Amino acid sequence: MSNSTEVKQAQRMKWWTEAKFGMFVHWGLYAIPGQGEWQMYSEKIPVKEYEKLAGQFNPVRFDAREWVRIAKEAGMKYIVITAKHHDGFAMYSSSVEPFNIVDATPFKRDPMKELAEACLEEGIRLCFYYSHVIDWHHPHSVHNAANNTWDYRMEEKDFPIYWNSLAKPQIRELLTQYGPVGLLWFDTAGGLSKEDSEDMVAHVRSLQPECLVNSRVSHFKGMGDYQSKGDNETPMYGEDERPWETPMTLNRTWGFSPKDQVWKTTESLVRKLVHIVSKGGNLLLNVGPSPEGTIPGESVERLKELGEWTGRNAEAIYAASASPFPYEFDWGAITAKPGKLYLHIHNDKWPKTGKLVLRGVRNRVSHAYLLADPGKRALETEQTFDDGLQLHTLAIGLPAQAPDSYVSVVVLELEGENDIDSGFTVLPSGSLKMDIPSGRLTEGYVIAGFEGGGPVRNAEWSVMVPQPGTYRLSLVSFRRTDAVLEEGFKAGVELVMNDRPFVGIPKEDRIITDSPACQHPYSEVHSIMGEVEIPRPGHYSLTLKSALIKERHSKFTEIWQADPVKLRSVMLVRI
Structure with a gap:
């Protein structure tokens, strides 16, 4: 990659790498039975039978501004919503496929248009999920595993028909009807050729050059602008060489499921967000709206509490870079900015001794304070150096109680550029x-x-x-x-x-x-x-x-x- 190409890529990625936190939305006809977005495949529901759900889909309580408000107050900077999932149902007005929310349901409205307007008003980036390979509704969609073989015969499938008459035209619609789109989130590309993958990326670039594309556009490594990790997967240190994102659910399912009441706690979500950002990634946190068009109350409650924490600790999250240490800390995590380290200490790991010891900081610490303290009152610090072991040690005096909810942040202001010993050193805890x-x-x-x-x-x-x-x-x-x-x-x-x-x-x-x-x-x-x-x-x-x-x-x-x-x-x- 040439220097000019790298600069252009960095500019295109800038908003996303600074955002750190987005909302994923899985919403479609599958919300009605509430059995998950793969139900059509798992139960081999015939196309004609599945199409009947469209006649029942009338989300009259959908309020785009309310959705965007929930996301914004949670501290989310972008929204990725399922414009078309594997069932082939378009959640927008599509002229190339009548199986869509405007033409096939009593709702008759285009929620993507309403979301585009609300996102523009609130400064949130609107992004679309699009299932480009799996489409159980279309007779010519071909995946390497998950195909509709109960309605259609594999030997009669002709993938180019699907690709050129539905997938690419619908991408054109999404990129020409709703204003600037932050990114296209493709999914499950198994069996797609490298040529077709490159064709789709080029198609997106020709329509909106600044629109990002995730890695799931292809199953060939290195495609797209950034790496989508596996569902709910947080990578290991050293695993990824380029920007990455973890898609994660608030409970255990993606689409609306009234039976799934195993919700992550707000404390757990804060820790997961901090952990992901400390490793250099973004968190794309999913909600599954109801058939009526509302985000479940359990999700709203957690996102509100999460937003209260991100609001107080925004400096340590947004536009922050990964920890300069290549390993985890048993008390929490670290994020960084030029001249600063942010120590995210889990409240249940708050040092009972009143002192946190950190090894490897070579800079002189000019000022240490609690991010929750508006007065930035100095914390006592002591720095020592073991010449024999070439080991720098920093001791930070802390108050008896953690000052914030869930995770409390200590800020270290450093003299000069961040200079950290990135070798593997056993922590002071042993x-x-x-x-x-x-x-x-x-x-x-x-x-x-x-x-x-x-x-x-x-x-x-x-x-x-x-x-x-x-x-x-x-x-x-x-x-x-x-x-x-x-x-x-x-x-x-x-x-x-x-x-x-x-x-x-x-x-x-x-x-x-x-x-x-x-x-x-x-x-x-x-x-x-x-x-x-x-x-x-x-x-x-x-x-x-x-x-x-x-x-x-x-x-x-x-x-x-x-x-x-x-x-x-x-x-x-x-x-």
């Missing part, structure tokens, strides 16, 4: 969690005594251990609800530190219920591998070998939610 892609990845060999499971790879770190002692080594994995951990690790694991090897199949020793990174349908599982003695302070090599370590540069994007067990991190804890 723990350190290292995500797999943050290590040096190499090809490995089959672990003795185990077979199968694909190619083995190595991840290696150099770890500074400031305090000697006995350390427990554990693995962190995400296990899908229908998976067995031991089966996922059937090829074995080998972990070596200070010449001490640990070989075996990880077991489910602990489940973390309040993980800021793990969402349904996965659970965060910790597996103890053993204990190692560290005789003296210094740097130690740690190497992990496993068939579950992903290669860094694959041809295709990872299939979302496909892996039953995902190996995430190695954790070191002094005991």
Whole structure:
């Protein structure tokens, strides 16, 4: 990519990278039965039967200004709404397909037009979700897996007919009828050729050059302007080389589902937002409006409370960059701006000693204060340097009680440009969690005594251990609800530190219920591998070998939610 192209790309992306927080809206005919947006496929509902839902769809309580107000007060900067989902129903006035909300329902209004007007008034970017490959209503839509084969015969499908007579013309409608569109959010591109993917991106660029395109426009890696992570998936440190976004639900489903009452708490949502921003990403948080056109009260309540927190802490979120440290902190997370670090401390992790210790800050701290304190009264700080270990330590004096709700922010103003030791150093608490892609990845060999499971790879770190002692080594994995951990690790694991090897199949020793990174349908599982003695302070090599370590540069994007067990991190804890 040339310098001029990189500059143009950065300019196009600027609003999005600064926004950090958006609203996802899954709304369509599937709201009526309330069984989720995949019901037509899962129950093999015939097209003629499914079309009858349109005659019942009359969301008379829909109020575009109210929706936009809810999003804005939550601190969201953009809205992505399903203009067409996999069922093929257009939630706008489409001249190329009568199966749309204006022509096929008693509602007769175009909610996208009303949202475009409301977003323009409030300074919110309107964006559209469009299912460009899966369309169960159209006889010629072809996906690599999820096709309508109960109404249509696969051998009679002719994908170019669908592509050229519906998909591309509807994209033209969306990009010419509603003013400036922030981005087009494509979904599930399995089986789409690279040529057709590039054709769609070029089509969008020809209509609105500044409109962003997400990576799900293609299953080939590197397409689009930014990386859409898997549903509810927060990536690991070192996993993504370009901007990314996590689409996440407030409960467990995307479309309206009155049976799904498993709602994330406001505290959990604040922590997840902070965690995602600290890793350099955006959070796209979903609501599923009712058939009447209202956003569920449980969603509205949480978004209001979330907005109260983002309003007080906007400086530490919007336009902030990722933490300069390549690992998580057991007390919270860090975001950054030039000359500033923002320490987001979970209230239940607020230091009882009245002091927070942070290693690796080389700058002199000129001023430290609580973001919730309008007077910016100085917090006491002490900085020391261990010449032998080349280790910088900062101690920050804190009040006895956390000043804000859920997560409280400490601001560090630094002299000069941010200068941080980004090496792996055990935290003052005696723990350190290292995500797999943050290590040096190499090809490995089959672990003795185990077979199968694909190619083995190595991840290696150099770890500074400031305090000697006995350390427990554990693995962190995400296990899908229908998976067995031991089966996922059937090829074995080998972990070596200070010449001490640990070989075996990880077991489910602990489940973390309040993980800021793990969402349904996965659970965060910790597996103890053993204990190692560290005789003296210094740097130690740690190497992990496993068939579950992903290669860094694959041809295709990872299939979302496909892996039953995902190996995430190695954790070191002094005991």
